[in-house]
Amino acid sequence: MAETQVRIGILGCAEIARKVSRAISLAPNATVAAIGSRSLDKAKAFASANNLPPDAKIYGSYEAVLDDPNVDAVYLPLPTSLHARWAVLAAQKKKHVLLEKPVALNAAEFDTIIEACDSNGVQFMDGTMWMHHPRTAKMREFLSDKQRFGQLKLINSWFTLGVDPEFLEKDIRVKPDLDAQGALGDVGWYAIRAILWAADYELPKKVIALRGPVFNEAGVIMSCGATLYWEDGQIANFYCCFLSHLTMDLTAIGTKGTLRLHDFVAPFEEHEASFYAGTALGFNELVTAWAPQPSEHTVTTHLPQEALMVREFASLVEAIKVKGSRPEKKWPTISRKTQLVMDAVKVSIERGFEPVELGS
Amino acid sequence: MAETQVRIGILGCAEIARKVSRAISLAPNATVAAIGSRSLDKAKAFASANNLPPDAKIYGSYEAVLDDPNVDAVYLPLPTSLHARWAVLAAQKKKHVLLEKPVALNAAEFDTIIEACDSNGVQFMDGTMWMHHPRTAKMREFLSDKQRFGQLKLINSWFTLGVDPEFLEKDIRVKPDLDAQGALGDVGWYAIRAILWAADYELPKKVIALRGPVFNEAGVIMSCGATLYWEDGQIANFYCCFLSHLTMDLTAIGTKGTLRLHDFVAPFEEHEASFYAGTALGFNELVTAWAPQPSEHTVTTHLPQEALMVREFASLVEAIKVKGSRPEKKWPTISRKTQLVMDAVKVSIERGFEPVELGS
Incomplete structure (x- = not known):
């Protein structure tokens, strides 16, 4: 090669x-x-x-x-x-x-x-x-387009998984000494990341956990959620769970457009993936139908998203190795922000669902 | 005739x-x-x-x-x-x-x-x-099917509308002496009704409004939301708004299935309407695609939902008039529950986003 x-x-x-x-x-x-x-x-x-x-x-x-x-x-x-x-x-x-x-x-x-x-x-x-799927880049174009999407107002993201009894007993994600963050660390990671991605990685100002999180006997989170608030009025909801049916949704609503997809973490198909974009949607005269309606956008990819992730990682490594480039800071920065929001959710739960202000 | x-x-x-x-x-x-x-x-x-x-x-x-x-x-x-x-x-x-x-x-x-x-x-x-669309009855079949949907866990419903400046100045829904409940009474009504519908009209135990509701100068709600909690751990989120792009979503997640649609109040088309149902969804071996995937269900209707509403109302009236039947209590009961949740959202906002317990 x-x-x-x-x-x-x-x-x-x-x-x-x-x-x-x-x-x-x-x-x-x-x-x-x-x-x-x-x-x-x-x-x-x-x-x-x-x-x-x-x-x-x-x-x-x-x-x-x-x-x-x-x-x-x-x-x-x-x-x-x-x-x-x-x-x-x-x-x-x-x-x-x-x-x-x-x-x-x-x-x-x-x-x-x-x-x-x-x-x-x-x-x-x-x-x-999924950060590396070309669909993600295409969706970013839509969110960044002030004419089509406007100003971001609301983000909803949830990732729920219905696991089997064996998982609930034996998987590392239910063990406090292995993946102590349970559903929050696993499926919740994706939902929070999706929200931060949609918000162009601007951290929320405040995080308030939803009541009624579910813990297993060992104290590991099986189900939880939170509302995130930004200073300019943006709101996001996320929910993550091991105890309900497989669902992974991301919706972002702006002043002029709406973006949504139902397979943001792992696309329904390996080599093509869709999202729905609506802009300037409305109704016909008597509100008996929509005109225009949201449209589906399909992005094909020769390499699956996990191979694109490896390619991106390897190309950064190669640049450091061969050209003496400096490591790309973008990736650890995004990881850290995701972790900060996860931490804030946990603190809010511990404090009885009080608002937690986010630092940086 | x-x-x-x-x-x-x-x-x-x-x-x-x-x-x-x-x-x-x-x-x-x-x-x-x-x-x-x-x-x-x-x-x-x-x-x-x-x-x-x-x-x-x-x-x-x-x-x-x-x-x-x-x-x-x-x-x-x-x-x-x-x-x-x-x-x-x-x-x-x-x-x-x-x-x-x-x-x-x-x-x-x-x-x-x-x-x-x-x-x-x-x-x-x-x-x-939309209560009267045959799609709604078809979706109810799915939600009621314990084998396909399981036990209800999470409901999300939001209805947002991006209105024009004239609306924000002149519409009755921005006037405290006309439609004083603003976006909550208008689009919020639908989002709350959808949640109650999905929950088979069981009232939540507790309602907590989201922070940051937006009021116009006259004090009328332009944007708000809430989280609803049931005693058995069910959670619902709703959001309603006049200040962002037209979006109307309903998602219900059970232990075995997921229901969703994006036009629950007014279908995209007058004579046919779809919803997505997923049951026992999962991934292929290496999690590179879903197997099975959610399926789309299309319901056709000769009469649009508003005519079906009138037909249902008229048939109840006729039964009273001709056969001496008693009025059907189901409809006012549902209306009252919707209003009770709206009231609780307002009280929670007034009390600084404190939980409000719902009576009956």
């Missing part, structure tokens, strides 16, 4: 690593260089089941991946409670970091990751795939 | 009366028997512009319509502040009442209307047209 191949090592054999290892193979500028697991057998089985390249190194520890000089960057699909330890260590070993979401247990912990990446000059990016 | 024609008088020449007078003509069991306005010329102009039947009486006062022995029932499209006076008087004159929404300025005032209807044995129905 003509392009440089950024060599990525994978730490752990999590389910999501299957999708991302395929994405690394699909990305034209990246390759899986190594896989490490605490169990060598598990790593071997993963490599063979997921068609890793024959020359990919297979290690029986995470450290071995970080010590491999042929590894440029690592993908970390570990449980959140292990993120700080392994992301910091990866950065110290000068490996660029593609980190699964949620990035950390709280913003303070995330800051240790970012400090390690900064001081070691490595790129950080979180694993929020 | 074979069917009995219920003879309906219209009080006032409001814009909405144009749509409803056409609906009365379209309904097989109703006819416009009279139109009354404070100005005889206006009533004449309305009759001619809207193709009222040649034998429809044209009156220069509302009283004259109520005194006409050939009028069985009245449609009242008057500003809300006049509802109690004219609906009570209509009931006292033994006219059945089809009342435009919002039904009253508050539940106590609505109770005077209902008492008058009850004690005079006349039917009451409010003018919420």
Whole structure:
């Protein structure tokens, strides 16, 4: 291949690593260089089941991946409670970091990751795939168009998942020592990110959690939501849940237009994705029909969004490696804002649904 | 025509009366028997512009319509502040009442209307047209199906309208002496009704208004919202607004299914309407697409929803008139619940966004 191949090592054999290892193979500028697991057998089985390249190194520890000089960057699909330890260590070993979401247990912990990446000059990016779909860029064009969308007023985003009894008992996302943020850290991460994306990453001024969050016996959030308020009057609602049917919605209403889609995190189809845009919508004379009506916009993509994420990450890594560029700050900044809102939701719940002012 | 024609008088020449007078003509069991306005010329102009039947009486006062022995029932499209006076008087004159929404300025005032209807044995129905669309019945089947929808968890409904500067200055819905409930009484009525409909009319236990409602200079609500809480953990969000782009959404999420539509108040098309139902949705193995995906359900209707509303109202009137049936209590009960939630939203705003417990 003509392009440089950024060599990525994978730490752990999590389910999501299957999708991302395929994405690394699909990305034209990246390759899986190594896989490490605490169990060598598990790593071997993963490599063979997921068609890793024959020359990919297979290690029986995470450290071995970080010590491999042929590894440029690592993908970390570990449980959140292990993120700080392994992301910091990866950065110290000068490996660029593609980190699964949620990035950390709280913003303070995330800051240790970012400090390690900064001081070691490595790129950080979180694993929020839909950010990289061309549909997302197309939707941004609509939201940024003052003539078509106007000024943003209301955002609604929710991501709910109906999990099975086994998940509720055994998944890492119900365990306080693994993914302690539960539904908020998992599906909630996406809903909050979508709101921040729609608000062009302007942080809300105030966050108020909804009443009635549901916790499991271990105290992990299974269901919660919040209302977000901006200084200029914008409002957003989000809701996340493991206890209801799979739904992922994003709606943004402006003074002149409305944007909506129902598969913002993972498109219904791999190679094409749609959104609905309405602008200057209205009714016919007797209000017996709409004229005009919202229109559907379909965006096709040769590479799925997870491969586009890897391509973007690898191209930033390559720029640092080959051209001596500085790491792109946009990605860690967005991750940190998402974490800040998550933290504020938790604080609001702890304080009995009181408003929590957001700093920066 | 074979069917009995219920003879309906219209009080006032409001814009909405144009749509409803056409609906009365379209309904097989109703006819416009009279139109009354404070100005005889206006009533004449309305009759001619809207193709009222040649034998429809044209009156220069509302009283004259109520005194006409050939009028069985009245449609009242008057500003809300006049509802109690004219609906009570209509009931006292033994006219059945089809009342435009919002039904009253508050539940106590609505109770005077209902008492008058009850004690005079006349039917009451409010003018919420979408209740009568066959799509609504089809959606109810889905929500009631425990296998497909499961237990209701989350409802979201919002109806926003981007009105023009003239509306903001002159419309009755910005005037404290006419439609004092502003956006809450107008578009908010629909959003609240939709939530109650989805919840099978079980009232929420608690209502908490969102912060940052917008009032015009006269103190009328231009924008507000609230979160509704039920005892069993159900949550609903609603938002209503005159200051953003036309959007009307209803989403209901259960444990096994999701229902959604984007034109619940007034369908995109007059003779067919769709909704999306998803049940047991999920992802393919690597979460690169959905399998299965939500499906679109289209319901066709020969008569538009406003004509179906008139047909339903007229058939209840006819049953009372011809068979001596008792008035159907379902409709005033639903209206009252909608008004109770509206009242609670206002109280929550007045109390600084404190929770308001709902009685009955």
